[in-house]
Every structure is written in structure tokens, then in C-alpha cells.
Amino acid sequence: MSVENPPGLDLRRLRAHLDEVRPGLVTGPLSGELIEGGRSNLTYSVTDGVGRWVVRRPPLGHVLPTAHDMAREHRVISALAGTDVPVPGTITLCEDTSVIGARFYVMDFMPGVPLRRAEQLTAVGSERTRGIALRLMDTLAALHSVDPAAVGLADFGRPEGFLERQVRRWGKQLDASRSRDLPGIDELRSRLAGSVPASGPAAIVHGDYRLDNALVDADDRITAVLDWEMSTLGDPLTDLGLMLVYFSDEILATPGPSDVHRAPGFPTGEELVARYAERSGRDVSRLDWYTGLAFFKLAVILEGIHYRYTQGKTVGSNFEYIGEVVPVLVEGGLKRLSG
Incomplete structure (x- = not known):
């Protein structure tokens, strides 16, 4: 169930940032939820009711500067676009921690489910x-x-x-x-x-x-x-x-x-x-x-x-x-x- 602000993600500030760096991408208020199952970095699904995207950020609390490197993840996924390796398209990388309290990146929401059982x-x-x-x-x-x-x-x-x-x-x-x-x-x-x-x-x-x-x-x-x-x-x-x-x-x-x-x-x-x-x-x-x-x-x-x-x-x-x-x-x- 979507909530107004999932733990660690201020949707209003996220929307303002996306409006600045990718104007026209988001067409309405954002809602979102934490995607369960991650063991380290936090993953969220966010939507404006029309489009859907995924946000990745480090875990809550203090982390080492070199750990949970959002720029590194964003870089490899972006680099693999256009190869035979299926990866989500990347939307933006934000290294300004004042936006949601941590570095983060946004990527396309991809169809499919993880198979674990x-x-x-x-x-x-x-x-x-x-x-x-x-x-x-x-x-x-x-x-x-x-x-x-x-x-x-x-x-x-x-x-x-x-x-x-x-x-x-x-x-x-x-x-x-x-x-x-x-x-x-x-x-x-x-x-x-x-x-x-x-x-x-x-x-x-x-x-x-x-x-x-x-x-x-x-x-x-x-x-x-x-x-x-x-x-x-x-x-x-x-x-x-x-x-x-x-x-x-x-x-x-x-x-x-x-x-x-x-x-x-x-x-x-x-x-x-x-x-x-x-x-x-x-x-x-x-x-x-x-x-x-x-x-x-x-x-x-x-x-x-x-x-x-x-x-x-x-x-x-x-x-x-x-x-x-x-x-x-x-x-x-x-x-x-x-x-």
C-alpha cells in the first residue's frame, strides 16, 4: 500500500527535484512505497498515477562515504544501456544530500518479478x-x-x-x-x-x-x-x-x-x-x-x-x-x- 512519505523518502522534495532536472516527467503528486526484500540499499516504487519509477538510496543512518555508492550503481547501469544486458533506463542521479537526506538515483520501473521460491x-x-x-x-x-x-x-x-x-x-x-x-x-x-x-x-x-x-x-x-x-x-x-x-x-x-x-x-x-x-x-x-x-x-x-x-x-x-x-x-x- 502506498504511503504519503515512505521512510527515508520525502516525495514532495523528490518531485521538486525531478521538476527541476527533468521538467515534464512527473505530471501529478507522487505517491510511493518501499519495495521489500533489499538487504542493503533502499528501493522505492513511486508513481504520479501515470508513470512509475524506482528510487534507490543508501540505508537510513550513518554510512561510510565509500559505501552504498549511488553514483557507482548509476554509472554501471547507464553504461550497460544499449548492450545485451537488460537493465533499467536511468532518469537522474542526485548527489545533493539536502534533497532527501542522502544521495540517490531514479530509474525506470521495469515489468517482471524476482523469482525467489x-x-x-x-x-x-x-x-x-x-x-x-x-x-x-x-x-x-x-x-x-x-x-x-x-x-x-x-x-x-x-x-x-x-x-x-x-x-x-x-x-x-x-x-x-x-x-x-x-x-x-x-x-x-x-x-x-x-x-x-x-x-x-x-x-x-x-x-x-x-x-x-x-x-x-x-x-x-x-x-x-x-x-x-x-x-x-x-x-x-x-x-x-x-x-x-x-x-x-x-x-x-x-x-x-x-x-x-x-x-x-x-x-x-x-x-x-x-x-x-x-x-x-x-x-x-x-x-x-x-x-x-x-x-x-x-x-x-x-x-x-x-x-x-x-x-x-x-x-x-x-x-x-x-x-x-x-x-x-x-x-x-x-x-x-x-x-
């Missing part, structure tokens, strides 16, 4: 489910085929040493939240650091690519890939490795995961990888390493949440189970590296 796919049947999953892979291959320099993103990241930095970064995060003995996690970290593969050509990396970060319409088309806040230039197989973890049985141990891969007709991991390799031309022979890295990354993230829970610094429910999940992810990572 197996029952959503079960309802459309196994044949359509398979088609949707394969189109997800085709879209990932299309993203990784975009020449960053050709779309103005040559300086969007530092591809050299990307994988080594990833291992170091998550290792430092682990050290910062270490509060208990976690059998196997140091072995996983060491094995990753000692076997870093040589990267192929750098690409635009989404950073959190999965089915529920895309919109699928009634014709089973992927109309938009969303949530680009972790995008950069780097090794594209990190996207594929993380996606395989999201489609693994180990992830089902975590609170509130997507279980779309359980739907009848959903391709196996091997089929998805084969589709990606065919469409992208990338060498996927070392993919187990990338999947191991993804397991390590998620284990470290959840261990950090568990640490904050033990310090009484979390708000909400189900945090008491997070600590039990970490060993499952560590085991999954070691298993992939032993494969």
Missing part, C-alpha cells in the same frame, strides 16, 4: 523453469562479454591481482570477527591462497548474481538485472562460482535462502556451467576454486553476523541459528576444493 517456478512448469534458468546463464555470459572500455568502464575497477585481493580481503574480515574455533576455515583460507588460478580477460562483475536479483516477466524474459552495488571489474568466474553456491544444497541451511533450484525442471549445476561456457567461451576448468572462494566469502560474512549476535548487536530474529550454518559452508568449500 521454488513454488513460483513450480507453478509455471518444468519446461518454462528450465528456460528461465538457461536465460539467466545467457544473460550472465552477455554481461561478461561486454568490453568495459567500449562502454566507458575501463577505470571501474582493478582487475590485476583481483583474486588475490579477494582472498586477503575475506581473510582479514575473518580475523576481525574471530571469536571461536572453526575447524577447517583456516585450511580453506590457506588452500585458496595457495592455489589462485590465472584469470582470463577481465570483465564487468555483478558481484551478487542470482535469479532473485533479476526480474522475469510473464513471457519468461529477463527484463532487468538489479542490485549492482557490488559491481566492479575483475574475474567474471567469481560471479559464476557464487551463483553455484546459491544453487547448492548447502545454502539451504542458511536462514531465508532462495530455493529455486529445487523446482522441477531446474537445470543441474553442471548443465548451467556448460551453458555458460558455451555462450561465453570462457575456460571453466578451475571453477571449483571459484566456488570454494564463494563458500569462504559467505562463511566469513555469516561468522561476522554470528559474532555481532554474541555481542548483542543484532536486531531481529533467527540470528541464533547463523552460527550453526558457518561450518556447513566451510565444509562445502573444502569439498569443492578437494573435488
Whole structure:
């Protein structure tokens, strides 16, 4: 249900800003609502009764200046317009925090829904489910085929040493939240650091690519890939490795995961990888390493949440189970590296 002013979004000030930078775009008073489901940046749907748009801003409260970078998200989405990667059209970027209290950008509202639960796919049947999953892979291959320099993103990241930095970064995060003995996690970290593969050509990396970060319409088309806040230039197989973890049985141990891969007709991991390799031309022979890295990354993230829970610094429910999940992810990572 729309409200006059959703938390963190002053619609009157937003309207005034849009009238200034895009006169004639909005034809009446705005109403809006917070779109649930985002884990970090806040996303709103706003309408004047004729058109509809989406607003993205950082979470409420103090955030680091480099975190939740609205300009970065806006830049990559704008750059990908006109490529084979489906993204919303961008309307405006506002870096003046006096307008709504934070930097924000506005983009087109795209048709479609995120598919997060197996029952959503079960309802459309196994044949359509398979088609949707394969189109997800085709879209990932299309993203990784975009020449960053050709779309103005040559300086969007530092591809050299990307994988080594990833291992170091998550290792430092682990050290910062270490509060208990976690059998196997140091072995996983060491094995990753000692076997870093040589990267192929750098690409635009989404950073959190999965089915529920895309919109699928009634014709089973992927109309938009969303949530680009972790995008950069780097090794594209990190996207594929993380996606395989999201489609693994180990992830089902975590609170509130997507279980779309359980739907009848959903391709196996091997089929998805084969589709990606065919469409992208990338060498996927070392993919187990990338999947191991993804397991390590998620284990470290959840261990950090568990640490904050033990310090009484979390708000909400189900945090008491997070600590039990970490060993499952560590085991999954070691298993992939032993494969």
C-alpha cells in the first residue's frame, strides 16, 4: 500500500527535484512505497498515477562515504544501456544530500518479478523453469562479454591481482570477527591462497548474481538485472562460482535462502556451467576454486553476523541459528576444493 512519505523518502522534495532536472516527467503528486526484500540499499516504487519509477538510496543512518555508492550503481547501469544486458533506463542521479537526506538515483520501473521460491517456478512448469534458468546463464555470459572500455568502464575497477585481493580481503574480515574455533576455515583460507588460478580477460562483475536479483516477466524474459552495488571489474568466474553456491544444497541451511533450484525442471549445476561456457567461451576448468572462494566469502560474512549476535548487536530474529550454518559452508568449500 502506498504511503504519503515512505521512510527515508520525502516525495514532495523528490518531485521538486525531478521538476527541476527533468521538467515534464512527473505530471501529478507522487505517491510511493518501499519495495521489500533489499538487504542493503533502499528501493522505492513511486508513481504520479501515470508513470512509475524506482528510487534507490543508501540505508537510513550513518554510512561510510565509500559505501552504498549511488553514483557507482548509476554509472554501471547507464553504461550497460544499449548492450545485451537488460537493465533499467536511468532518469537522474542526485548527489545533493539536502534533497532527501542522502544521495540517490531514479530509474525506470521495469515489468517482471524476482523469482525467489521454488513454488513460483513450480507453478509455471518444468519446461518454462528450465528456460528461465538457461536465460539467466545467457544473460550472465552477455554481461561478461561486454568490453568495459567500449562502454566507458575501463577505470571501474582493478582487475590485476583481483583474486588475490579477494582472498586477503575475506581473510582479514575473518580475523576481525574471530571469536571461536572453526575447524577447517583456516585450511580453506590457506588452500585458496595457495592455489589462485590465472584469470582470463577481465570483465564487468555483478558481484551478487542470482535469479532473485533479476526480474522475469510473464513471457519468461529477463527484463532487468538489479542490485549492482557490488559491481566492479575483475574475474567474471567469481560471479559464476557464487551463483553455484546459491544453487547448492548447502545454502539451504542458511536462514531465508532462495530455493529455486529445487523446482522441477531446474537445470543441474553442471548443465548451467556448460551453458555458460558455451555462450561465453570462457575456460571453466578451475571453477571449483571459484566456488570454494564463494563458500569462504559467505562463511566469513555469516561468522561476522554470528559474532555481532554474541555481542548483542543484532536486531531481529533467527540470528541464533547463523552460527550453526558457518561450518556447513566451510565444509562445502573444502569439498569443492578437494573435488
